[in-house]
Structure formats: structure tokens, C-alpha cells
Amino acid sequence: MQQPTLVRELTESDILARILARTGRASAARVGPGDDAAVVQTSGSVVVTTDTLIEGPDFRRAWSSGYDLGWKACAVNLADVAAMGARPTALVVALGLPGDLPIADVEAMADGFREACEALAPGCAVVGGDLTQSAALTIAVTALGDTEGREPVLRSGAAAGEVVALAGEMGQAAAGLRVLFSRFCDEAGRATPLDRAELASEEDRLVAAQLRPQPPVGLGPFAARGGATAMMDVSDGLARDAGRLARASGVALDLDARALGPDPQAALAGGEDHALLATFPEGALPPGFRAIGRVVAAGASEVLVDGQPHAGGSGWDPYRDWASGAAPA
Amino acid sequence: MQQPTLVRELTESDILARILARTGRASAARVGPGDDAAVVQTSGSVVVTTDTLIEGPDFRRAWSSGYDLGWKACAVNLADVAAMGARPTALVVALGLPGDLPIADVEAMADGFREACEALAPGCAVVGGDLTQSAALTIAVTALGDTEGREPVLRSGAAAGEVVALAGEMGQAAAGLRVLFSRFCDEAGRATPLDRAELASEEDRLVAAQLRPQPPVGLGPFAARGGATAMMDVSDGLARDAGRLARASGVALDLDARALGPDPQAALAGGEDHALLATFPEGALPPGFRAIGRVVAAGASEVLVDGQPHAGGSGWDPYRDWASGAAPA
Numbered sequence: 001m002q003q004p005t006l007v008r009e010l011t012e013s014d015i016l017a018r019i020l021a022r023t024g025r026a027s028a029a030r031v032g033p034g035d036d037a038a039v040v041q042t043s044g045s046v047v048v049t050t051d052t053l054i055e056g057p058d059f060r061r062a063w064s065s066g067y068d069l070g071w072k073a074c075a076v077n078l079a080d081v082a083a084m085g086a087r088p089t090a091l092v093v094a095l096g097l098p099g100d101l102p103i104a105d106v107e108a109m110a111d112g113f114r115e116a117c118e119a120l121a122p123g124c125a126v127v128g129g130d131l132t133q134s135a136a137l138t139i140a141v142t143a144l145g146d147t148e149g150r151e152p153v154l155r156s157g158a159a160a161g162e163v164v165a166l167a168g169e170m171g172q173a174a175a176g177l178r179v180l181f182s183r184f185c186d187e188a189g190r191a192t193p194l195d196r197a198e199l200a201s202e203e204d205r206l207v208a209a210q211l212r213p214q215p216p217v218g219l220g221p222f223a224a225r226g227g228a229t230a231m232m233d234v235s236d237g238l239a240r241d242a243g244r245l246a247r248a249s250g251v252a253l254d255l256d257a258r259a260l261g262p263d264p265q266a267a268l269a270g271g272e273d274h275a276l277l278a279t280f281p282e283g284a285l286p287p288g289f290r291a292i293g294r295v296v297a298a299g300a301s302e303v304l305v306d307g308q309p310h311a312g313g314s315g316w317d318p319y320r321d322w323a324s325g326a327a328p329a
Numbered sequence: 330m331q332q333p334t335l336v337r338e339l340t341e342s343d344i345l346a347r348i349l350a351r352t353g354r355a356s357a358a359r360v361g362p363g364d365d366a367a368v369v370q371t372s373g374s375v376v377v378t379t380d381t382l383i384e385g386p387d388f389r390r391a392w393s394s395g396y397d398l399g400w401k402a403c404a405v406n407l408a409d410v411a412a413m414g415a416r417p418t419a420l421v422v423a424l425g426l427p428g429d430l431p432i433a434d435v436e437a438m439a440d441g442f443r444e445a446c447e448a449l450a451p452g453c454a455v456v457g458g459d460l461t462q463s464a465a466l467t468i469a470v471t472a473l474g475d476t477e478g479r480e481p482v483l484r485s486g487a488a489a490g491e492v493v494a495l496a497g498e499m500g501q502a503a504a505g506l507r508v509l510f511s512r513f514c515d516e517a518g519r520a521t522p523l524d525r526a527e528l529a530s531e532e533d534r535l536v537a538a539q540l541r542p543q544p545p546v547g548l549g550p551f552a553a554r555g556g557a558t559a560m561m562d563v564s565d566g567l568a569r570d571a572g573r574l575a576r577a578s579g580v581a582l583d584l585d586a587r588a589l590g591p592d593p594q595a596a597l598a599g600g601e602d603h604a605l606l607a608t609f610p611e612g613a614l615p616p617g618f619r620a621i622g623r624v625v626a627a628g629a630s631e632v633l634v635d636g637q638p639h640a641g642g643s644g645w646d647p648y649r650d651w652a653s654g655a656a657p658a
Contacts, residue, residue, distance in 0.1 A: 035481075052425060081365075094469045128379065
């Protein structure tokens with residue numbers, strides 16, 4: 001059987017050509033890949049955010065396919081743009097590739113970039129990037145977005161009396177990570193190849209939430225038009241991120257345990273959910289958002305659950321959970 | 330003596346706070362660090378580019394201080410924005426930090442970010458970023474720029490009869506790298522600590538060109554206003570990059586050996602120069618640019634020197650030179 005073609009067997013320009021054949025075209029791109037920089041049309045303000053996936057602290061190659069990695073690297077950045085109430089317009093991607101990586105995995109990653117954009121943020125695509133060699137596979141994505149003339153929705157705009165609302169699911173990506181650590185590790189704690197056929201349907205759903213997150217990107221601008229006063233991407237667990245929004249706004253958030261699903265503690269701890277947490281004035285919420293609590297005056301605790309200070313887990317810490325190689329508790 | 334504080338001894342938010350205390354403020358930032366994304370004012374088109382430095386393929390910690398790395402990671406991106414004829418407005422920085430890195434090095438890196446912007450692109454600063462753990466120190470910078478209402482200057486606009494011009498120095502950064510590989514490596518080829526006091530003044534100048542490049546960023550928009558028809562950042566050697574500009578424009582560039590300094594071959598090979606190569610209509614060149622040749626009709630060879638096809642070195646290849654751990658020939 002023929003060996004796969006590896007990154008180290010190709011020149012930089014060969015690799016680049018194979019990626020660019022697959023990344024699609026951004027509708028706002030005035031100049032795409034191939035020059036010193038890309039040029040993207042905007043309405044006057046550009047939203048910019050960056051988030052990197054590095055093998056080891058952020059993923060295992062045994063569990064994530066190239067396509068999964070391309071998808072997730074884009075999705076987490078698209079979610080941050082959406083959380084400002086903006087529409088994602090363009091991505092740039094800096095790849096650090098190990099020499100022993102099959103080029104087919106790089107091509108699959110490019111497919112993941114394109115399809116995550118098509119599915120989550122139509123019109124957005126990769127407009128540029130950078131290739132370098134790296135022992136650890138590294139995917140640094142920067143996303144741009146357009147506020148379309150609206151004010152960006154910050155974390156700091158919530159006011160007492162408003163409704164706390166959520167779009168997206170909580171706790172599933174963390175549960176998916178627990179499935180991976182408990183089912184696909186050898187005795188030394190090393191990741192072993194994921195075979196999704198071995199998974200029960202519910203486990204597979206959780207693993208999919210971890211490997212290919214589906215943030216409600218379109219609901220970001222929709223919430224902005226619908227009057228969201230504050231918004232953020234929930235990526236480090238609802239409790240921790242709600243605390244951040246509360247602190248930025250100088251308020252407290254009182255969450256309703258019944259609205260947090262069958263396992264409120266799991267929902268509050270979570271991690272890598274990429275849901276949108278937003279606040280709205282009293283009244284109708286935009287479709288896609290469900291009420292999970294109220295904004296109240298600042299007090300001793302930034303996050304309350306059913307009126308009681310929340311003293312639960314501090315949420316996701318990427319410096320502790322994935323990085324330690326151990327399953328989150 | 331007290332041990333330095335290491336990255337692994339601090340929380341993510343502690344590290345972030347120490348960086349943000351030093352990164353300055355971008356004049357175009359409407360929303361700076363601390364939310365899900367930054368928001369940057371633009372005139373309608375935003376230029377975006379990304380370039381990553383990874384320990385090993387791109388630098389050695391024994392040779393580059395934290396400040397050097399911060400400076401260089403910014404400078405190379407600012408050069409790409411300038412090469413579009415645009416003014417850099419904002420940077421986002423994704424850092425992959427080894428746990429054993431002293432936090433003082435991270436702070437010095439942030440100083441390098443700030444001072445490279447202050448020196449090369451006043452008004453530009455870091456507006457956001459991302460921290461993750463990484464075995465290899467990784468600095469992925471994305472730069473944004475504003476075309477200020479002008480058309481971007483592409484690689485593809487050169488026409489026969491125009492003047493080929495250059496701003497910046499050629500061959501020095503590559504010569505500086507040779508100094509480092511020949512003077513600061515042990516017998517196994519491992520980098521040994523750089524002591525610049527050991528260097529003669531000329532060697533020190535070359536090493537500085539390698540470690541803290543000074544691209545003529547302000548001359549990019551200046552050239553655009555001055556009528557540049559094509560422009561690019563010369564980072565992979567003049568011969569290779571001139572070939573790229575020629576190919577993009579469907580022309581050939583005939584360079585004048587006498588204009589390339591005392592060692593034209595070294596100038597043509599180069600690498601990591603971060604000079605600006607541009608073409609202008611016949612007539613006065615903008616100050617800062619010197620004529621180095623003419624644009625001629627496309628022929629069998631994209632780059633000529635004194636009318637003869639250039640068959641010299643193919644220039645800088647980051648997949649071959651730094652990555653191999655060997656000094657470029």
C-alpha cells in the first residue's frame with residue numbers, strides 16, 4: 001500500500017495551493033489570497049478576534065480529524081464575532097504544520113474551514129494565511145466581522161431588571177470531552193484513536209458537540225437587531241462567563257436553575273459550549289433565545305442561582321483541564 | 330537567588346493582565362481588549378495579514394530576547410500591511426506559551442509589541458489576542474490596516490517601461506543569521522546564548538537586522554500616494570520576490586547590479602529583509618525609494634540582472650533554511 005503524502009514531502013507553495021483550492025471565496029473580499037495581505041470591504045467598523053488550537057492543550061490528533069480541526073478552529077472564532085452582534089466576513093489562518101502530517105489531513109482541514117463558514121456564517125471564508133513548520137500542529141485563526149452600522153454589543157451593557165437569555169446548548173461539549181478521556185485513552189493517559197461507531201447515539205452527540213461545535217452565529221447579529229444590551233460567547237463555562245458579563249456590567253445575574261436543563265450544575269460548569277449569553281430589556285426575546293434568569297443589582301456575588309450565591313465550579317480553565325491531559329472532574 | 334516567576338505559576342488572567350498593562354492603545358480602536366472581540370474603525374476597506382513566529386523554524390530563544398520576538402513578530406506583519414499601501418491600525422496576537430517561560434520574557438515581548446508599533450507604525454497597537462499553552466513558543470500576529478480610501482497596491486499592477494524601486498536594505502538579515510549560526514552554536518548545532526558584546530560593530534548591525542527588523546512601514550502608504558503601481562514586502566529574498574511580482578503582473582523585472590550594493594548576489598538571495606519592492610511610472614520616485622531596475626516585457630525569465638536571465642539562488646525558503654537548523658549557504 002502506498003504511503004500517504006506528508007507535509008514534509010511538499011514545498012510551501014504546493015501546500016498553499018492545495019489549501020487555497022478548497023477554502024472558497026468571501027463575499028466581502030476585494031483582494032483574496034496571494035498578495036501581501038487581503039483586503040475586505042467593511043461598513044466602517046471591523047470586528048477582530050483570534051483564537052488558536054494547539055495540539056496537546058487544545059486537541060488530540062487521535063480524536064479530531066483534519067476536518068474536525070478546521071471546523072472547530074473556525075467555529076470558535078465565528079462565535080466571538082457573533083457575540084459582538086457582528087456578521088463574520090473573513091478569516092485568516094496561520095498554520096504550524098508538523099512534517100509528518102499527511103497532506104490529506106491539511107486538505108480536510110481546509111474543507112472544514114470552508115464548510116464551517118458555509119454552515120455557520122454564509123459569505124465568510126478564508127482570505128489569507130501563513131504556513132510554517134511546527135512540531136505541534138497549530139491552527140491560529142483570526143476572524144473579522146462587520147457591525148453593519150450598528151453599535152457593537154459589549155459585555156458591559158446589562159442593567160438591573162433585564163432578562164438573561166441564552167442561545168445554544170450548555171454542558172455538552174464538556175460531557176463529550178469526558179467521553180473521549182474515559183473511552184479513548186490507554187492506561188498511560190494517551191489518546192487512542194476515536195471510533196465513533198463504538199459510541200452510543202447520545203455519546204456520539206456529545207462527542208460531536210466537542211469536536212464540531214455549532215455556535216448560533218447568525219443569532220449574534222439577530223440579537224443585536226433585537227435589542228440585546230450585552231452579549232458574550234460562553235466558552236469557559238456558563239458560571240464563569242456569566243460572572244464576567246456581570247462584572248463588566250456592574251450587575252449580578254440571577255439564573256433560574258429550572259431553565260438550565262436536567263443537570264444545572266453540569267450546565268453551569270460546562271466549557272467550550274460556544275453558546276451566546278445575552279441580556280435584553282423586559283419583553284419579547286428574539287426567536288432562538290430562551291430566558292434563563294434576570295439581571296439584578298450588584299451584590300456580594302456576581303452569579304446567583306435561584307437567588308442564592310453560586311459557589312459551584314469555576315468553569316473551564318484551558319490552562320488546567322485539557323492541558324493537564326486529565327479529564328475535567 | 331530567587332527563581333524567576335514562570336508562566337506555569339500564573340493563571341491565564343494574571344498573564345493577560347501583565348501583557349495588557351504594556352501593549353498601549355490603538356488610536357483606531359473603538360473597543361480594545363477585554364470583550365469577545367475588538368472593534369476597529371476603518372475607512373471602508375480593511376487590510377488583513379497574518380504571520381507567525383514559532384520557536385525552532387523561526388527563531389531560537391538563545392538568540393532572541395522576549396523583546397526581540399515581540400518586535401519582530403509585529404514588524405513582519407506591519408511590513409505586509411505597508412506593502413498594500415495601507416496604514417497599520419491594529420494587531421491581534423495569539424500566543425502559545427511554554428510553561429517554563431519566565432513571565433519577564435512575556436512582559437518584554439509585550440514591550441516589543443508596543444515599541445515596534447510606536448517606532449514603525451504610530452497609532453497602531455495590540456487590540457486583542459489569545460493565550461494558550463504550547464511546548465514551542467508561538468507568536469501568531471494578525472495585522473489590520475486602513476487603505477484610507479485609496480485603492481490597495483497589488484503585486485499585479487506593474488507595466489513595462491516603469492521603474493523598479495526599493496526602500497530598505499537587502500541581504501543584511503540573512504548575513505546576521507549566518508553570524509548567529511557560525512558564532513553561537515555548539516558542535517551539535519544547538520544555539521548557544523547570544524552575547525552581543527562579543528560582536529564587532531558590523532556583525533552587531535547584521536544581527537540586529539535579523540533580530541529586530543526595521544521595515545520602512547511609513548513608506549508603504551507614502552508610495553501609494555506617490556503613484557506606486559505594484560508593491561510587495563521582500564521577505565523571501567529579492568530574486569524570488571521580484572519573480573513573484575513579475576509573474577503577478579505578467580512582466581519581467583530587469584535589475585541593475587550596480588544598484589544592488591557591493592554584493593549583488595547576497596542582495597538577490599537575502600531573506601527576511603522586509604524591504605519594500607515597488608514599481609512607479611517613469612519620473613520622480615518618492616523619497617525613501619531608490620531605482621534598482623526597469624519593468625520590461627515578459628520573456629523566458631521573470632527576473633533579469635543587467636539584461637541577463639538571473640539564474641542565481643532561489644532565495645529564502647522558510648521550510649528549508651531555518652527549519653533545517655543549518656546556516657543558509
